[in-house]
Amino acid sequence: MKLGSTSYSRKLTLTGVFFILPVFLYFIVLYWYPLISAFVMSFQETIPGLELQFAGLKTYREVLADEDFWRSLVNTMLFAVQAVAADVLLALIISIALYNVPSASFRNVLTLLFVLPTLVSLAAAGFIWEWLFHPRFGLANQLLGLVGLPSLKFLQDENQVISSLAVINVWVRVGFSVLILLAGLQSIPDTYFDAAKVDGAKGLKLYWFITLPLLLPHLGAVLLLEVIFAVKIFDIVYVTTQGGPAGASDMLMLYLYNNAFRFYRIDKAAVTAVFIFLVLLAFGILQRRLLAGRRYEL
Amino acid sequence: MSYRRHLSRAVLYALLVVGVGLLFIPIFWTFTTSFKTLPEINVVPPPIFPDSFLNFSNYTKVFQRLHFGRLLLNNFAMCAVVLAASLVFATMTGYGFAKFRFPGKEIAFFAIVGVLMVPFQSVAVPLFRWMDRLRLVDTFLGLVLPLMISAFGVLLMREAASTIPNDYIEAARIDGCSELRIFLQIIMPMLKPSIAALAIIKFMWTWNEFFWPLLIIMTPKKAVVTLGLSYLTNMYFREYHLITAAAILSLLPLFLLFAILRQWMVEALTGTGLKA
Numbered sequence: 001m002k003l004g005s006t007s008y009s010r011k012l013t014l015t016g017v018f019f020i021l022p023v024f025l026y027f028i029v030l031y032w033y034p035l036i037s038a039f040v041m042s043f044q045e046t047i048p049g050l051e052l053q054f055a056g057l058k059t060y061r062e063v064l065a066d067e068d069f070w071r072s073l074v075n076t077m078l079f080a081v082q083a084v085a086a087d088v089l090l091a092l093i094i095s096i097a098l099y100n101v102p103s104a105s106f107r108n109v110l111t112l113l114f115v116l117p118t119l120v121s122l123a124a125a126g127f128i129w130e131w132l133f134h135p136r137f138g139l140a141n142q143l144l145g146l147v148g149l150p151s152l153k154f155l156q157d158e159n160q161v162i163s164s165l166a167v168i169n170v171w172v173r174v175g176f177s178v179l180i181l182l183a184g185l186q187s188i189p190d191t192y193f194d195a196a197k198v199d200g201a202k203g204l205k206l207y208w209f210i211t212l213p214l215l216l217p218h219l220g221a222v223l224l225l226e227v228i229f230a231v232k233i234f235d236i237v238y239v240t241t242q243g244g245p246a247g248a249s250d251m252l253m254l255y256l257y258n259n260a261f262r263f264y265r266i267d268k269a270a271v272t273a274v275f276i277f278l279v280l281l282a283f284g285i286l287q288r289r290l291l292a293g294r295r296y297e298l
Numbered sequence: 299m300s301y302r303r304h305l306s307r308a309v310l311y312a313l314l315v316v317g318v319g320l321l322f323i324p325i326f327w328t329f330t331t332s333f334k335t336l337p338e339i340n341v342v343p344p345p346i347f348p349d350s351f352l353n354f355s356n357y358t359k360v361f362q363r364l365h366f367g368r369l370l371l372n373n374f375a376m377c378a379v380v381l382a383a384s385l386v387f388a389t390m391t392g393y394g395f396a397k398f399r400f401p402g403k404e405i406a407f408f409a410i411v412g413v414l415m416v417p418f419q420s421v422a423v424p425l426f427r428w429m430d431r432l433r434l435v436d437t438f439l440g441l442v443l444p445l446m447i448s449a450f451g452v453l454l455m456r457e458a459a460s461t462i463p464n465d466y467i468e469a470a471r472i473d474g475c476s477e478l479r480i481f482l483q484i485i486m487p488m489l490k491p492s493i494a495a496l497a498i499i500k501f502m503w504t505w506n507e508f509f510w511p512l513l514i515i516m517t518p519k520k521a522v523v524t525l526g527l528s529y530l531t532n533m534y535f536r537e538y539h540l541i542t543a544a545a546i547l548s549l550l551p552l553f554l555l556f557a558i559l560r561q562w563m564v565e566a567l568t569g570t571g572l573k574a
Contacts, residue, residue, distance in 0.1 A: 015477045016398025023391040024406045026447050030425065031413045037424035097314050102307075112560055113318045115567065117325070119552040121506035123524040124545045128328045131538045139327050142343050171324065179568040232417055235508045239528050253419055260423045261513065273420040284415035 035277070041270035052267060059267040069272070072243075072250040075162060079251065080230035083166040083173075087226050088219065090170065091177035096207065098178070099185040111182065115175040122172060122235035129168045130155060130240045155241050158248035165249060168236050173229065177222045184218030185211070224287040228280055252276055332356055332543035339539050356543035360530075363540075365519055366547065369526040373505060374551075376442055376522055380504045383446040385493055392455025393485050397467060413449040419509065426513050436516040445504060451496050458492035459485065495566035498559065505552060523548045 045055035063069050094114060101107040120128070132140045133154035141151040154164040188211070196210045212219075234253035237243065243250040243258075252272060260269035331339060333348035333356070360366050395407060425444060426435070434440030462485065470480045486493070508524040515521050518529055527548060530541050556563050 011477075012398060013400045016394050016400040016403075019390045019394025019398065019481075020403075020406055020410075023387050023447055023452060024409060026387070027410050027413050027449065030444050031416055031421055032409065034421035034424035034428065035416055037428075038420055041424065094314070094317055097310055097317075100310055101314070108561075108564075110314055110318065112556075112564065114321065115564060116553070116556065117321055118567070119502065119556055120325075120549050121508065121524050123506075123508045123527055124548050125324075127527055127541050127545050128324050130536070131331065131542060132324055132327060134538070137340055137342065137344055137538075139323070139344065171321065174321075176567060179564065183568045232419060234419070235524075238508075238512070239531070256419060256423070260426075266423060266427075269423050273423060276417055277420040280417050280420075281415050 038270050038273045038277070041267060042274045044267055044270075046265055046267045055267070059271050063268050063271045063275075066268070068247070068250065069255060071247055072252050072255040075248070075250050076231060076233065076252045079162050079166055079169075079233060079249075080227055082163055083169040083230045083233075084223065084226045086166060087170045087173050087177055088223055090174050091181050091222060092219070094174070095178045095181035095185055096211070098182055111178070114178050117171055118173065118175040120172060123239050125168055125172050126236040126239035129164075129171070133164055155249075156245060158245055161241060161245065161249045165233070165236055165240070168240075169230060169233065173226060177226065180222050180225075181215065181218055184215050188214045221287070224283055228283050228287070231276070231280060231283075328542045328545055331539060332546050334539055336537070336539055356539045357547070360540055360544045360547065364526050364529060364544065366523075366526065366544065368519055369521055369523050370547070372438075372520065373522040375438070376445075376507075377501055377504045379442045380445050381497055381500055383442075384448055384451050384500050385497060387447050388451030388455045388496060389459075389486060389489060389493060390481065391452045392457075393459045393481060393489075395452070395456045396459035397462075397464070410449050410452050414453075418444075422509065422513060429514060435514055436520060437514075438520070440514045441511060441520075441522075444510060445507060448500065448503075451500065454492055454496055455489065458489050462488055494562060498555075498563055498566040501555070502552060 041052060042059060043054060043056060044052040045059050047053050098107055098111055098114070101110065117125075132138050135141065135151065135153045135156055138154075140154065144151060152160055155161050192210055192214065193206065196206055201209060232253055233251050234257065237249055237251050237254055238257070241249045243254050253276070256269050256272040256276070259265040259272065330346065330348055333351050333353050334345075335349070335353065335355070338345060338348060391410070395403070429435050429440045429443075432440075434443070466484060466488075467480055470484055475484075506524060507522070511522045511525045512528075515525060518526075521529070523544075527541065527544050530537060530544060
C-alpha cells in the first residue's frame with residue numbers, strides 16, 4: 001500500500017472513527033440522552049400512577065412557587081460563599097507559606113500532609129465531623145472550652161449548621177486548592193521577584209503587587225472549581241443533617257434527590273436538574289475561559 | 299537582619315505545623331475513637347486515648363453487622379472494572395482525537411468534552427428511570443455503567459497523545475505495523491505516565507463515589523463502602539464507636555496507596571485533579 005493513496009487515507013479515517021466511536025456513543029447514550037430527557041421531563045407533570053404528561057411550564061411555576069426550593073437555593077448560596085471564601089483564603093495562606101519553605105524535601109513532606117484529607121470521601125468526612133461536632137461528647141466543644149469559648153451546637157443549630165457544613169467541606173477540599181496554588185506560585189519565574197526586590201519592594205508589598213497579580217489565573221481557577229463543587233454539595237448533608245434542623249441545611253441537590261426518590265415528584269426533580277445544569281453551565285463556561293491554555297485545564 | 303529572618307522562618311514553620319496539626323485532628327480523633335468502647339465515648343471530658351489500642355471489637359462488629367468484607371470486595375470490584383474500562387477507552391479516544399482526521403471530529407469532540415459541563419446529578423434521574431426499565435437497578439452493571447468512562451480522561455489522554463511525534467507512528471506504518479498494534483505496542487507504552495495519573499485519580503473518585511451507589515443499590519449486601527457507612531445510622535441513635543471504625547476502614551486503601559505513590563498522587567492531583 002502506498003502512503004498518500006485514497007484507499008490508504010480512507011483506512012486512516014476509518015481507524016480514527018474506530019478509536020473514538022465507542023466513547024462517543026457511550027456519552028450520547030448515558031449523558032446526552034438523559035440530559036435531553038431531563039429537559040423534556042421538566043415540561044411534564046406527574047399524574048396519578050407516576051406517569052408523566054405534557055404540562056408546559058406548569059411544573060416550573062410550581063417549583064418557583066415552592067418555598068422549599070427557594071430555601072434550598074438560599075442555603076446552597078450561603079454554603080457556597082462561606083465554603084469557597086474560607087477555602088481560597090486558607091489555601092492562599094498555606095500555599096504561600098509552603099512556597100517559602102527553603103528546603104524542598106521538607107516542603108514536599110508538608111505538602112503531602114496537607115493533601116491527605118483530600119483523599120477522604122465526603123461521606124466519611126461527614127461522619128467524622130458529625131462526631132467531632134457532637135454537642136455533648138464531641139471534641140470540638142472540648143477544644144473550644146480549653147480556649148475559653150462557649151459551647152456550640154454546630155450541626156444541630158439552625159444558625160450554625162451551614163457554617164459547620166462549610167468547615168467539613170473546606171477540610172476535604174483545601175489540600176487540593178493548595179496544590180493548584182502552589183503549582184501556580186512555582187510557575188512564576190524568579191526574575192519577577194528579583195526585579196521587584198531591586199526596585200525596593202519587600203514583605204507584604206511584594207505579595208500584593210507581584211505575587212497576587214501573577215497568581216490571579218490560578219486563584220480564579222480554584223475559585224470557580226470550588227464554587228462548582230460547593231453548589232453540588234450533597235454527600236455531606238445527606239449523611240449528617242438530611243437538610244435539618246427544620247430545613248436550615250436544605251440544599252439544591254437534596255431538594256432534587258428528595259423530590260425524585262422520596263416524594264416521587266420526578267417532574268419537580270427534573271426542573272431542579274435543569275436549573276442546576278444551567279447554573280453550573282454558566283460557571284463552567286467562565287472556568288474554561290479562565291483556564292484556557294493552562295496545564296490543568298483538562 | 300539575620301535575626302529577623304530567623305524569626306520569620308520560625309513563624310512560618312509554626313504556622314505550617316499548627317495548620318497540619320489542625321487538619322489532622324479529625325483523623326486522629328476518628329482513629330482513637332474507633333478503639334474506644336461505648337462507655338468510653340459517652341464521657342465528658344472525653345479521654346484522648348482509648349483504654350486499649352488492642353480493642354478491635356468495633357472493627358469486628360463493623361465486619362459482622364455490615365458485611366463489611368463484602369462491601370470492600372464490591373468496592374474493589376467496582377474500581378477494577380471502572381479503571382480498566384476508563385483507561386482503555388480514554389486512551390483509545392484520546393489517541394484518536396490527537397492523531398487522526400475524520401469528518402465530524404469537532405462535533406464528536408464537543409459531545410465528549412461537553413459532558414464535563416453536565417453535572418451528573420442533572421442526568422441522574424432520567425438515567426435511573428432508564429436503568430429501571432433495563433432492569434439494571436440494584437445490579438453491579440447498573441452501578442458501574444455510568445461511572446465507567448470520564449470525559450476528563452479523554453481530554454487528559456488526548457493532550458498526552460498529541461505530544462507523541464508523528465514520526466514514530468509513520469515509521470511503524472511504513473514497516474507494515476497494523477493500526478491496532480501501533481496503538482497497543484507503541485502508543486500505550488509511551489502514554490504510561492498519563493495512564494498512571496488517570497488511574498490514580500479515577501481510583502480515588504470511584505472509591506469515594508456516593509451519589510450513584512445511593513440511587514442504584516437497594517440491597518445492603520450489594521453496597522459499596524461509602525454507602526455502607528450510612529447504614530450504621532438510624533433516626534434515633536448513632537453508634538460513633540462503630541462509625542469511626544468503618545470510616546477508618548473506608549479511607550485505609552486510599553491512604554495506603556498514597557503512602558506508596560506519594561509523589562505520583564500529588565502530581566496526578568495537581569496536573570489533572572479536577573472533576574468539574
